[in-house]
Amino acid sequence: MKDAPADELAEAVRRVHAGLRVVDAELAQASLMEGPNPLSQREQQVLRLARQGLSVARMAERGWI
Numbered sequence: 628m629k630d631a632p633a634d635e636l637a638e639a640v641r642r643v644h645a646g647l648r649v650v651d652a653e654l655a656q657a658s659l660m661e662g663p664n665p666l667s668q669r670e671q672q673v674l675r676l677a678r679q680g681l682s683v684a685r686m687a688e689r690g691w692i
Contacts, residue, residue, distance in 0.1 A: 639649040
């Protein structure tokens with residue numbers, strides 16, 4: 628983000644100040660496309676379930692976490 632245009636940098640600072648996260652899109656893409664996935668099979672499964680809308684409580688009820 629350091630070399631981002633001033634308006635993007637200002638927006639990033641506002642988002643962080645509001646408690647949100649800011650991730651550079653190019654960095655995120657590179658981290659997903661390069662090297663082995665650092666997550667375990669179990670962690671990947673939990674993320675897939677969360678993407679499907681299951682809550683942590685629901686996953687725990689079913690014994691998935």
